[in-house]
Amino acid sequence: MSLSTIMSMVVTLIGALYTFSTLMLPAARIGNPTAPKVFPLILGIALLILGFLLIIAELRNLPKTEEEKKKAKASLAFGPVEKNIIFTILNGILYALLFNPIGYIFSTFIFLNLQLLIFRGKQKWLNSMLISTIFAVFAFLLFNTFLGVFLPTSPLQFI
Amino acid sequence: MESLQLLFHGFTIAAQPMNILWVTIGGILGTIVGMLPGLGPATGVAVLLPLTFTMGPVAALITMGGVYYGAMYGGSRSSILINTPGDGAAIAATFDGYPMAMSGRAESALAMSAIASFIGGTISTFLIAFLAVPVSKFALKFGPSEYFLLYLFALTATATMSEGDKVKGFAAMILGLMIATIGIDMQSGVSRFTFGILELQGGIDFLIVIIAMFALGEVLKSFKNISDGKKQMQTKFGKVWISKADWKVSWKPILRATPIGFFVGVLPGAGGTIASLMAYSTEKQLSDHPEQFGHGAIEGLAAPEAANNSASVGALIPMLALGVPGSGTTAVMMGALLMLGLQPGPKLFQMQTEIVWGLIASMFIGNIILAVINIPMAGLLVRVLSVPPKILYPIVLALTFIGTYAISNSVSSFYLLLIFGLMGYFLGKAKYPTSPLVLAVIVGNSMEQSFRRAYTLSNASFDFLVSSPLCIILIILTIGAIVLPFIQDYMRNKKKAVNA
Known part of the structure; x- marks a missing residue:
């Protein structure tokens, strides 16, 4: 697995967590009760979609040759x-x-x-x-x- | 005519001895930071930000302006002499600048780069002086929905036009907007995404994110240069100047590259890197002897140098006149303005004419000073390049910490600095651009506010997106910014497939 693949999963996870926390937000007592939620909700869902797109792109570009596999491994090397x-x-x-x-x-x-x-x-x-x-x-x-x-x-x- | 008058007034401010001193100090410090491998103008302004904390807004902006174009000049020094660009915009200077230095023409290369930068910078400062007012007047008509869409367009363009994967650019942008939503919501009092941590209630200071991403993160990325060992570099120079023949082949390319650079700079997301590469390839196409490009053709150095300085000036227009930064460095400068309690945008031009015109006039003066610093003193300044990065990077690190402390007055922000610095490092390593993230953190709050106002005004519906012709134009531009790069990628791949 390469660093890029891990990052795409992290991004998706952040998207999911953020969307979940947005839904858990208390209703506002002043003004429109959903006002503080709308914008974050758009962000959360957008990041979830982007995360899925990134994962799909990673799956489509899985390293095939030995050389590519080495390169993917090198991105996680500890030097x-x-x-x-x-x-x-x-x-x-x-x-x-x-x-x-x-x-x-x-x-x-x-x-x-x-x-x-x-x-x-x-x-x-x-x-x-x-x-x-x-x-x-x-x-x-x-x-x-x-x-x-x-x-x-x-x-x-x-x- | 109005612009000329205001510009003249600006000169009376910028020419005050203290302000000349500030622009000189900023220019020298910026040149030094810009010369460090991997560190460019955004890092320069971010690291040196705390120095301006106690200055008045005019002096602070003038100093930062000096740092900004100082770093642009500095970036080319290291490109020419050690083939290591300070930042993306200086990459094109390595193509012909380094071969020139290798063949014993370092003096001409250094002089030409400074002269071209000076001409590009000066002409584009004239352009900004005459364009900024009309743009800001036009922007006065913008309502919340227009502003929301303008932010959306600027962020989208930055995400898709930056180098690399577009989807990653978008992800970085959304992450930035998310960071901006952390903290107590000012309108409803709801505490958002603080996870019970008291320090997060006031929100995350965007200046800390800027310093973490652009200063700490970039230094962490530059650690790989440390083990490179010392590069051989020329330290003794003859007279740093160009010959008549050099000038004869270069003046036209400089004049062509300047407007290219300026208009690319005005576009959000494009900036110095694209401007200089575009100028380079234009000159190569127009040249009678394209085969010499890449082997020390002086016009191949002059054109990109003029273009990138011109782009850095053009980039100030959307930031100052609209309050929407289009590049990493202008985002940092906008952060600094907000810190000083000034909201960039059309109203700044109406109410704070001293500040705006003082800055613009100081750019003329700064350009002269930097040309003076960079031509006769070139030999002295480049000595910095012979100080090993092993010593310079720790010092830059120490500066990021004191900068963070100066902003927040609290040690807990050190942890935020480290977290976001690491985040910047990993994002960069996985090829996520950091500029869209930083931009989003800075404009995130204003973007959400304008979204909410527009949303409420259209009775909790999304009708505001098409409420005026301008909105529709902005939506079309945004869609264009998304689609265009994909079409370009597709065409390029197709071309490759045909060639293969």
Whole structure:
């Protein structure tokens, strides 16, 4: 199965779920009771139809030759790029968790360092730390001091 | 005449030293982001959006305008020097630009690309100055049903005219509209599709979806370039300028490509990529020596460069005058306008003349500044290309997070950023276009409101779809936008079958 086939099923599933949730919506107490439902209902049904069309197209284009089968499999392969993406997402979650407790500068320093570590390896750690520090401090000054976007500070208060 | 007066007034605003500074800063930053492989103007504006948060609307728009065409210029730099287009619109610049650089004519290629972009951008700014007012006056007559159908047409065209599978384009568009319906319905108070999650009650901020799809998602997609290794690139340049002979073969193609680019840009969904490819193939057909195209013919670089900058200006007309964006980048700019509390559309031209004309005038100034930046300083700017993506991408990532925080002031939006970023990545990998989705998220709310108003006005029936001649024209256009690409595909396949 290729990624494209899976996506066509996901789309259909979203269409079904969305249509179902639309029908479950409570009637509006103000104005026309069905007013909030009409537009979403059109969307839900449209996506369901599109999902079916996509599945049909996928079934008609099922890989036949060995080469095509390989290609379909390759779209789901787990390589270094996918590893980097999973890492980046996890790093982002860690960033979100640390952001308020330890403040912008420290959490950004950790986020950037980890990100640079995975891309560049351990050899250039000093250079990576320098880049992270400069970016974190510069961005903090730019946004917090000049642009008036208040960023959280660490328990040390001043940064 | 009215337009000229307004334009003059615009110049008095745009020529203020602070605004010139902003357009310069925006232009330089945009050029840098545009040069990064895989990242184009939409990403540039999305990443740099938070910088404009505390500016006034005029300065913010002028800065974003600078980023927009800066990224267009930047995209061609990397096409010419490392054969890696920054975005779709810069693909055509690789056809002849890269062979030119390979044969030791990088200086002429860089200069020609900047000159052609400058001419294309300037002429089309004149066109926008004279066309925008009539278009906006015409649009004042639109009622809710016309608006609903106009949104429908713009979204449909974006879905079917973008590259790849049309059905996937439609699916992306509907997904975007669905995202826009999440949250408490303002008219009835009914909470829709929030699944009991408190943070979703206020709806999903479209700016977060924009940053997630165009900034985070694009960077995730670009991870595959990281392992490419360093590309050999020329870093020392002679005088960046063109010869008389170069100019002689190029000026006509530039003047032909500019109007093509402009009108393709005005059409929803088409945009810079199609404009530049169309200009390229037109010149190839008209040329006395088509065999040189693809091997470093300078007019094959000049024409698409003029066309794509011209298209980027043309694309501003539907966004500013109708409030209906037709491309990813103009959608992002519209998002930014809405954030500043301005509703693009005909009323903007009536009430906020300063903003509109300040922007248009600043486009003239911005074009001059960018040409100046990109010709004498070309050697300095392209140094960015020698900084490895391994360092640049993490920095862009960090910028997407701070941008998201600046918009929402809350860490919970980081999770939305990650979810939609991943969604953008998977959609892109399965060949779903993301522009229709983002466009739909931005106009979704207005589209539903105009739908509901029109639906109520015609007593809860669908009669409003044919309530005026204009509605019928819009419906015909929408059907055309659906059917035309299928006919084209069919013809192409038939031709292929005959040839095979």
